[in-house]
Structure formats: structure tokens, C-alpha cells
Amino acid sequence: MLSSHPRDPARWPRLLTLLLCLALLAPSFSLTQFNPATLANPDSWRTMAGFVAGFFPMALQADFLRDVARETLTTLASATAGIALAMLLGAPLAFATSHALQRHVLGGERPARLAGWLASLLRGLMVILRGIPEIVWALLLVRAVGLGSLPAVLAIGLAYGGMLAKVYAEILESQTPGLASALYLQGASRWQCLLYGLWPQALPELLSYSVYRWECAIRASAVMGFVGAGGVGQLLDTSLKMLNGGEVSTLLLVFLLLVSLSEGISLLSRRALASVAATRMLPALGLLAVAASVLWLWPGWRDSGFDTSAIVRFARDFFPPASDMLTEIGHGIVETLAMSGLGSVLAFMAGAVLAMPAAGRFGTAAKWLSRLLLNVLRGVPDLLWASIAVLAVGLGPAAGVLALALHTTGVLGRLFAETLENADPEPELALQQAGAGRLLAFAYGQLPTVFSQWLAYTLYRWENNIRSATVLGIVGAGGLGQQLYLALSLFQQHRAASLIIAMLLLSWAVEQLSRYCRQRMG
Amino acid sequence: MSLRFDSVSLQLGGTDILRDISLSLAQGEQAALIGPSGAGKTSLLLLAATRYCPSHGSLNLLGDNPWHLSPRWLAGLRSRIGMIYQAAPLPARQRVVHAVAAGRLGQMSGWSALRQLLWPDDTAAILDSLQRVALADKLWQRCDQLSGGQRQRVGIARVLHQRPALMLADEPVAALDPRLADDTIRLLCEEASTHQSTLLVSLHSVELALAYFPRIIGVRDGQIMFDLPREQVHPGVVSALYAGERLREPAEPPAPAASRQDLRC
Numbered sequence: 057m058l059s060s061h062p063r064d065p066a067r068w069p070r071l072l073t074l075l076l077c078l079a080l081l082a083p084s085f086s087l088t089q090f091n092p093a094t095l096a097n098p099d100s101w102r103t104m105a106g107f108v109a110g111f112f113p114m115a116l117q118a119d120f121l122r123d124v125a126r127e128t129l130t131t132l133a134s135a136t137a138g139i140a141l142a143m144l145l146g147a148p149l150a151f152a153t154s155h156a157l158q159r160h161v162l163g164g165e166r167p168a169r170l171a172g173w174l175a176s177l178l179r180g181l182m183v184i185l186r187g188i189p190e191i192v193w194a195l196l197l198v199r200a201v202g203l204g205s206l207p208a209v210l211a212i213g214l215a216y217g218g219m220l221a222k223v224y225a226e227i228l229e230s231q232t233p234g235l236a237s238a239l240y241l242q243g244a245s246r247w248q249c250l251l252y253g254l255w256p257q258a259l260p261e262l263l264s265y266s267v268y269r270w271e272c273a274i275r276a277s278a279v280m281g282f283v284g285a286g287g288v289g290q291l292l293d294t295s296l297k298m299l300n301g302g303e304v305s306t307l308l309l310v311f312l313l314l315v316s317l318s319e320g321i322s323l324l325s326r327r328a329l330a331s332v333a334a335t336r337m338l339p340a341l342g343l344l345a346v347a348a349s350v351l352w353l354w355p356g357w358r359d360s361g362f363d364t365s366a367i368v369r370f371a372r373d374f375f376p377p378a379s380d381m382l383t384e385i386g387h388g389i390v391e392t393l394a395m396s397g398l399g400s401v402l403a404f405m406a407g408a409v410l411a412m413p414a415a416g417r418f419g420t421a422a423k424w425l426s427r428l429l430l431n432v433l434r435g436v437p438d439l440l441w442a443s444i445a446v447l448a449v450g451l452g453p454a455a456g457v458l459a460l461a462l463h464t465t466g467v468l469g470r471l472f473a474e475t476l477e478n479a480d481p482e483p484e485l486a487l488q489q490a491g492a493g494r495l496l497a498f499a500y501g502q503l504p505t506v507f508s509q510w511l512a513y514t515l516y517r518w519e520n521n522i523r524s525a526t527v528l529g530i531v532g533a534g535g536l537g538q539q540l541y542l543a544l545s546l547f548q549q550h551r552a553a554s555l556i557i558a559m560l561l562l563s564w565a566v567e568q569l570s571r572y573c574r575q576r577m578g
Numbered sequence: 579m580s581l582r583f584d585s586v587s588l589q590l591g592g593t594d595i596l597r598d599i600s601l602s603l604a605q606g607e608q609a610a611l612i613g614p615s616g617a618g619k620t621s622l623l624l625l626a627a628t629r630y631c632p633s634h635g636s637l638n639l640l641g642d643n644p645w646h647l648s649p650r651w652l653a654g655l656r657s658r659i660g661m662i663y664q665a666a667p668l669p670a671r672q673r674v675v676h677a678v679a680a681g682r683l684g685q686m687s688g689w690s691a692l693r694q695l696l697w698p699d700d701t702a703a704i705l706d707s708l709q710r711v712a713l714a715d716k717l718w719q720r721c722d723q724l725s726g727g728q729r730q731r732v733g734i735a736r737v738l739h740q741r742p743a744l745m746l747a748d749e750p751v752a753a754l755d756p757r758l759a760d761d762t763i764r765l766l767c768e769e770a771s772t773h774q775s776t777l778l779v780s781l782h783s784v785e786l787a788l789a790y791f792p793r794i795i796g797v798r799d800g801q802i803m804f805d806l807p808r809e810q811v812h813p814g815v816v817s818a819l820y821a822g823e824r825l826r827e828p829a830e831p832p833a834p835a836a837s838r839q840d841l842r843c
Contacts, residue, residue: 062701064675065718070696486667489627490740491657491684496691500680504672 081401084394088453088534107448110301111308120303123291124310130356131287131314133349134205134280135273138212140346142273143266145185145213146220153178154225156233157250162240185218187560189527190276191439192537195283195544200370202360205353208285212273220269227261228254260329263338271322275315279439282531286356288314289440296443304444312435377553384539385558392535392562395453395528396521399460404514406461407468414469415476430473434466438524442533453534460521460528468513475509476502519570526559536562579638580605580744580776581626586635587800588621595621596800599635603776605743608767610787611780613797614820619780620664622797623746626778627661628652640743657684660742662750662766666733670722674713677721677732678704681740707739708732710765727754734762738769745770747779751786759783763790784816 064070085091094100151157153175160167190211197207228250236253244252281289288307295303328334413422414430442459449455484501492500529537536559543552582602588595596618603609611619624630625637628644636643644655660681668677675698683691694700701717708714711731721729730753737745747766751759763779767790770777781787787794794811796803796819803819804811 061699062705062717064698064701067697480667480669482663482667483669485629486661486663487680487683489629489656489661490659490681490742491653491655492680493653493683493688496683496686496688499692499695500672500676500683501667501669504669504676508671 081397084398087391087394088398088457090398090454090457094449104448110299111305113302114306114309115300115302116306120306124288124307127281127286127288127291128310128314129352130205131277131289132274133352134208134285134287135212135270135277136345136349137353138209138277139216139266139270139273140342140349141209141213142216142220142269145217146224149178149182149217149221150224150228151246151250153182153221154228156225156228156231156236156254157246159246161233162237162246162249182218182221183564184560185214186216186222187218187563188215188556189523189559189563190215191280191283191527191530192540192556192559194280194285195530195541196370198284199544200367201363203284203286204356204360205286206357206360208277208280208287209353211280211285212276216269216273220266223265224262227258227265231258260335263335264326264329267322267325267338271318274318275437278311278314279437282439282443292440293443296447299447308436308440311440312432315435316431373549374553374556376550377557378548378550379554381551381554385536385554388536388539388555389558389562391453392525393522395456395533395535396460396518396525399457399525400464400514400518400521402457402461403464403468403517404510406465407472408510410465410469411472411476414473417476426469427473430466430469432466433462434470436463436466438463438521439528439531442528443531446532451532451534456525456528456533456535459533460525463524464517464521468510468517471513472506472510475506475513479505515573516570519566522566523563526562579603580607580640581778582638583625583632584636584638586625586632586637588618588625588630589633590621590630594800596625599802601795601802601805603778605776606771606774607793608770608777608791609779609793609795610791611778611795611797612782612784612787612816612819613803615782617797618800619797620748621800623661623748623778623780626744627659627746628656653684657740658743660737660740660745662734662737662745662747664749664752666729666736668721668729668732670720672721674708674716674719674721674724674732675701675704678707678735678739681707681736681738684740704739707735710738710769711735711762727758730754731762734766741773741775743775745775745777747777749780749782752782759786760789767791 155161158167158175159165159171193211193214194207197210201207201210231254235257236249239249239253240246277287277289279289281287281291282293284290288310292304292307292311295307325334325338329338410426410430412418413426416423438459441462442455445455445458445462449458479502481502483505484497487497487501488494525535525537527537529535529539530541532538532541536555540552540555540559543549543555580603583599586599587597599622611622613619621630625632626639628639631645637645640655640658642651642655644652647655676695679691679694679698679700686694698704705714705717708717711734713728713731713735716724716728716732721732724732730750734750745766750766751762754762763781763786766777766779769775779787779791788808788811792808793805794808795805796815798819804815806815
């Protein structure tokens with residue numbers, strides 16, 4: 057009996073999966089020119105320490121702080137005006153495309169062919185609007201309408217308009233179906249069905265999602281200055297280019313404060329949505345904020361000399377897209393995928409290590425320190441990390457890997473810590489009580505529970521990172537974005553058009569693939 | 579002496595859980611703890627398993643006072659004490675082979691334990707432990723694919739794999755059907771006598787206790803009411819122990835939520 061050593065039946069599939077992952081990961085290092093050995097080299101640590109020391113002391117001159125305050129307000133105003141534009145664009149698109157308000161769904165009539173085509177066309181438009189990242193919209197619009205906050209507002213309006221349209225339509229579809237249909241059968245029009253049947257129950261969810269998007273818009277608007285679209289990002293870009301470390305650290309702090317402020321406001325107002333009074337108050341406050349934002353931004357817009365014919369001329373230059381750059385695009389896509397994959401794997405490892413103290417396993421002091429670190433990593437957007445990483449390790453995809461790894465470590469570390477805190481502690485305690493050391497008790501008692509969750513979170517973030525990796529090149533961190541930035545700088549609009557199409561296809565493919573995977577996993 | 583409590587009391591969150599417990603078990607002795615729920619049986623076992631430190635009094639386990647030991651020696655002592663819980667503390671997604679192997683973590687080197695997670699190779703001994711609880715065919719299954727009773731038996735297999743000198747069990751058969759409960763208690767007693775381990779088991783079922791254990795300890799309101807050889811446990815003694823309590827059916831499982839809170843508070 058004791059002589060029989062049964063072998064693990066899953067050992068070959070497991071080994072094969074592991075080898076496959078390694079085989080995919082190994083070329084990523086050379087593709088992205090990311091060399092982990094430099095991290096172990098004391099020389100590069102010394103360089104890094106000097107680099108970090110350059111950020112101190114923080115710049116606190118009065119006129120600089122005045123500039124910062126002004127640009128911070130501009131960032132907030134651009135985000136708010138941008139979201140208002142996105143809602144103006146998204147709401148009618150949602151009304152036109154939502155399945156919940158189609159005549160054949162409401163009344164069981166035969167679907168009208170023309171209306172169906174129109175809805176599909178609009179859905180295609182929505183895919184394009186949200187498939188092009190907002191920073192790319194800003195990059196294009198800066199060239200079309202000039203520097204300043206206007207391209208930022210338009211970029212947020214277009215990209216988020218497509219996103220809001222999709223989500224609004226989905227929210228309408230997820231409501232109890234009978235109500236609108238009952239009204240329709242009494243002879244109400246589709247408008248009336250929306251207002252009387254769907255609106256009252258869907259309103260809190262619609263508002264809550266819009267507020268969440270506003271929070272995202274602030275983060276987006278804060279980095280748009282990197283392409284010349286105003287706000288704190290523009291100041292940061294200038295300070296980085298002048299290598300003025302003190303100003304950079306002040307701006308980073310402002311940045312973090314802005315992000316946590318918007319997170320706080322968004323959380324509070326979404327919680328408040330549970331009460332009826334808040335659902336009335338919030339839109340009123342929102343309108344007030346939008347009016348104030350437009351007033352604040354108006355002088356800049358008036359002076360920018362906005363010209364519609366210039367936009368049309370600019371847009372015409374992009375056609376037809378260049379068709380002779382398939383290998384270049386292929387290379388850009390592979391580089392983008394390699395950056396995102398490597399960045400996500402590094403973030404998984406760093407996140408797992410930081411999650412231990414952040415979940416309170418090594419005492420209170422370590423807990424708060426690691427949480428602070430994770431919040432800083434998470435609060436600074438990847439594009440900003442990329443612009444700093446470019447200074448630290450030079451232009452190219454290695455900076456992109458580093459940027460994605462830093463930002464994603466913050467995100468994953470927080471999520472990992474949460475899973476650790478929510479997991480049942482009994483199995484681990486029982487093992488410690490049977491004399492196992494802390495590491496082994498964790499590996500046998502806790503890891504099996506949290507590991508699959510960690511993996512799921514990482515895959516989800518990887519999907520996000522593929523999208524982020526396409527734009528990091530705008531600040532010089534490799535991938536498709538860098539090619540796009542070059543093409544636009546050289547006024548090669550046809551090539552730029554092809555690259556934008558490649559970005560769209562990549563983001564669409566990733567979306568479809570992840571949807572398919574999620575359906576498969578249930 | 580394998581286990582000795584000298585007027586031990588335990589307070590948790592300001593409430594007295596156990597008061598003035600004195601008890602000793604010789605090496606290889608087997609005893610059952612009975613008493614109404616909430617009497618403190620679980621806390622008494624957790625004291626013996628070094629989960630709790632006594633508030634007063636002194637405790638001696640396998641020749642040492644655990645709370646006078648350095649962390650290293652405490653871990654060594656703990657690896658010789660095995661505990662079977664009311665609900666087996668197994669991570670849902672872990673495979674049975676690792677769940678059982680975890681019993682010997684205190685005796686393995688860290689490196690080989692981590693290697694075993696990726697490439698389990700000490701499977702013969704694990705399989706042997708599983709065979710004794712009639713679960714050999716589940717070796718490669720995941721714990722969440724097993725029924726509650728099977729999970730409980732995996733928990734028992736883990737402790738058999740550990741081969742402890744002091745075996746503690748907190749209502750190990752509450753989730754099992756009567757026939758399986760009978761077999762399991764017999765198995766525990768046999769294993770304990772084969773390896774000369776001391777065995778202390780808390781049981782809901784007075785019948786099971788009387789059928790298998792030569793020594794019966796009655797606990798109520800955090801105190802030992804009686805500590806008698808089986809022959810002297812008369813029906814009158816038992817009904818006094820449970821007086822004022824609704825008498826339970828032997829196989830009725832305790833409310834798991836309440837008992838978990840017991841563990842926490």
C-alpha cells in the first residue's frame with residue numbers, strides 16, 4: 057500500500073500552461089527592451105536615488121502656486137464641461153439605440169428595416185467614439201482647433217459620449233421590461249414610455265454612472281495637458297521638460313489631492329443617491345457646476361479662434377488611410393501587447409508582495425505605510441508615470457512597462473489586500489496552530505482561496521492595460537501611440553489614420569475576446 | 579502526563595468562559611467531553627490546542643507550558659498537537675492532496691512544502707491517510723467538490739497524517755450520519771491507541787461517548803461538573819448535566835453559525 061505513489065493527473069497540463077506563459081513572457085523582455093537586471097544593479101539604484109532626490113524640495117513660490125491653482129480649476133472645469141457634452145451626446149444616442157425602446161420590443165410589431173439599419177449605424181459610431189482613447193482624441197483635436205482647454209472638453213465629450221451612450225442604453229435595457237411596454241400598448245409614444253415607464257426607476261443608476269464617469273474625466277482631463285490641451289497636465293509637462301523636479305513633485309501632490317477629492321465627492325454623491333431629495337439636488341448642483349465651468353473656460357475659447365472649416369479640412373487630410381504599413385502596425389501591436397503583458401505580470405508580483413502588509417499582516421505601521429504607497433501608485437495615472445519613466449529610463453517601451461507596472465501595482469495591491477481581508481482566516485489559523493510557520497500556513501491555508509481571485513483581477517487589469525499601452529507612446533513610451541505621435545508630428549495624416557484604425561481594431565478585439573472569456577467562465 | 583490544567587480559567591471580551599478547570603490526561607488516555615452547548619467544551623479544547631492563552635492558572639501540554647516557550651519551540655509543540663474542528667478548516671479551492679499534506683507542515687522544511695504545492699510527490703503517505711477515512715478516490719479532487727461529510731473526513735485525514743501525540747477533536751462527527759459517526763469515532767480511538775496518542779473529544783451524543791470512551795468529563799457553565807469512569811456515569815448524572823436544557827437528538831448538528839462565533843469571540 058505504501059509503495060504506490062500516485063501521480064498528479066493534472067501535472068502535465070499544469071506544467072504545459074506554466075511553460076506556455078513563460079514562453080510568451082520571455083520574448084516580451086527583449087521586445088520591450090526591459091532589462092530586470094538593471095534593477096539589481098547598484099549603479100542604477102544610485103542613479104535612481106539621485107533622480108528621486110531631484111524632486112525635493114517641493115516648489116512653493118507664490119506665482120507658481122497661483123498658476124497651479126488656475127490650471128487646477130481649468131482641469132476641473134474641462135472635466136465637468138466635457139462630461140456635460142458627453143451626456144448631451146450620449147443620451148440621444150442611447151435613446152435611439154437602446155433595445156428597451158425599440159418598437160418591436162415595446163409593442164411586438166414587425167421590426168422596421170430602416171430603423172434597424174439606422175440603429176446599427178449609430179452603434180457603429182458609438183464603437184468608434186469610445187474605441188479611440190480620449191487622449192488620442194485630444195491629440196487630434198489640438199491639431200484641429202488649437203491649444204487650450206477646448207480640445208480637452210471636446211475629447212472627453214466625444215470619447216465619454218460613446219461610452220455613456222452604451223452604458224445608458226444597457227441601463228435602460230436592464231429595467232423591469234413590462235412597465236414601458238404597458239404604456240406603449242395604451243398608445244403612448246416612445247418618448248412618453250421613456251419618461252413615464254423607464255425614467256423613474258432608472259434615474260438613480262443613470263446618475264450614479266454619470267458621476268462615476270465624471271470622476272474618470274477628472275483623471276483624464278488632468279493628463280490631457282501632455283498633448284497641449286491645458287490644465288495641470290500642461291504645467292507638469294513643462295516642468296518635466298525643464299527638469300524642474302521641485303515643481304513636478306508639487307504638481308504630483310496637487311494631482312493626488314485632485315484625484316482623491318474627486319473620488320471622495322463621487323463616492324459621497326453616489327451614496328446620497330439612495331435618498332429621493334438627492335436625486336433632485338444632484339442634477340441641480342451638476343447644472344450649476346457646468347455653468348460655472350463654461351463661464352471659467354469661456355475667455356480661453358473666445359480667444360482661440362475656433363473655426364469649423366478648419367476641422368473639416370483637417371479631417372479630410374486623413375483619407376485615404378495609408379495601406380503600405382502592415383508590418384509597422386504589426387510591430388506596434390506586438391510591442392503594445394508585450395508592454396501590457398509584462399507590466400501586468402510585474403504588477404501582479406509587486407501587488408502580491410505589497411498586499412501582505414496592506415492587509416495588516418505585519419502590524420499597523422506597515423499597514424498604513426503600504427496603503428499610502430499603494431494609493432500614490434494608483435492615484436498617479438499610467439500616462440503620468442510614463443512621462444516620469446521616460447526621464448528615468450529613456451524613451452521606448454521599457455518606460456511603458458515600468459509605467460504600467462507602477463500604476464497597476466497600486467490598483468492590484470489594493471484589490472489583493474481586500475481579498476485577503478475578506479477571506480476566511482480559519483484555515484490559516486488552524487495550520488499555524490498545528491505548528492506551521494507563517495509562510496507555509498499562508499501558502500497552504502490562504503493562497504488557494506485568494507489565488508484564483510488574484511488571477512481574475514490581473515486578467516481584467518491586463519485587458520485595461522492593453523488599452524492604456526496603446527496611448528503611452530504619446531509621451532514617448534513605445535507601442536502604437538509612439539508611432540501615431542510621430543506620424544502626426546511629421547504631418548503624415550494618412551499614416552496616422554491607419555494607426556488609429558489599428559488602435560480601434562485592437563481595442564475592439566480585446567473587448568470581444570474578454571467578453572467571450574467571461575461568458576465561457578460564467 | 580500528556581495534558582494538565584491547573585485551575586485554569588479563561589475570559590474573553592470580559593466574560594468568563596471557563597472557570598477553575600483542573601484536569602489531567604495521561605499519555606495514551608482517551609476521554610470524552612460532554613455537556614450542553616455553550617458550556618465551554620470548544621473553549622476548553624482550544625485552550626489545549628494553544629489557540630487561547632489561559633487568563634489564570636497554568637497549563638501543561640506534553641511536558642511543556644506552551645506560553646513559556648519561545649515561538650520556535652511553541653511551533654514545535656504545536657506540530658505534536660492535532661485538532662479536528664467542527665467544520666474542517668479547508669480552503670474551498672484547495673485540492674485534497676494538499677489539504678491532507680498540510681497536516682505535516684510543522685515537520686517539513688519550508689522549501690519542500692512549497693515544492694509540494696507545485697509538484698506533490700509524497701503522495702503514498704497522503705493516500706494512506708485518506709484510505710483510513712475511505713476517501714482514497716478523492717485524492718486529486720478539489721475540496722469544494724466534496725460533500726460536507728467528506729470534507730470533515732478530509733480534515734480527519736489531515737490530523738491522521740500529522741500523527742500528533744495529543745489529538746483533540748471538537749464535535750468531529752456532528753455533520754456525519756449516525757453510521758459514519760460511529761465508524762469515525764471508532765477510527766479515532768483505534769488510531770490513538772495504535773500510536774499511543776492521547777485523545778480528547780467533545781461530543782454531542784452521550785451514547786457515542788459512553789460507547790467508546792472509558793472516561794467521561796461533563797462540562798457545564800464553564801466548569802467541570804463531573805469527571806468519571808464510564809461505569810459510574812449513571813442516567814441521573816447525565817440528566818443533571820443537561821438539566822433545564824432541551825435534550826437533543828444524538829445526531830442533530832449544532833448551529834454552525836453560533837459555534838463559529840464561539841470560536842471568534
